[in-house]
Amino acid sequence: DAKTTQPTSMDCAEGRAANLPCNHSTISGNEYVYWYRQIHSQGPQYIIHGLKNNETNEMASLIITEDRKSSTLILPHATLRDTAVYYCIVRSLTNTGNQFYFGTGTSLTVIP
């Protein structure tokens, strides 16, 4: 699975949009971009995933560049409960490559 690069940490003011970038320049055509987050002392939580089109759900939006080499996770109105480590992962849905490989993620701190 392709490797991802994320900033180590970011701050965001409460109520503002949090934009978390991820670079995945070696992504292949059948690999999806997944985002998970991990709040302290809990297991990772699924947020969103996409292939090439932008995606939106009740938690976040995922913007994938046209060349698919980078993406941005957007939390539209960050709250204090969004403080967590956010992991960007690229992974094929096929049977080759069955695991998620997590990096160190981005530690997002939402500031009151």
Added chain:
Amino acid sequence: DTGVSQDPRHKITKRGQNVTFRCDPISEHNRLYWYRQTLGQGPEFLTYFQNEAQLEKSRLLSDRFSAERPKGSFSTLEIQRTEQGDSAMYLCASSLSLGNTNYGYTFGSGTRLTVV
């Protein structure tokens, strides 16, 4: 309960003792994964099962570690002769695999092991 359950949540053990953790996946999920997470790092893959078959083991899974999923439902992870380096959060996840498609994981809250 529709989530992934792990038991116990916390375990403190003396070095050299054996410990066993349990994971109950989401009932319709046929895949079950074990990960380990140390402080400041992302989760690291250990092993996974499809139904009762253990299909892959990471090099991180030393001979002291063994995992089972005897009936394709719950799974256990045993660590024999624990060492201080085994102190970590042990995470279980489950997912659904249909045909050639694997869907996203649901993680449990983990078991935090402290070896003293």
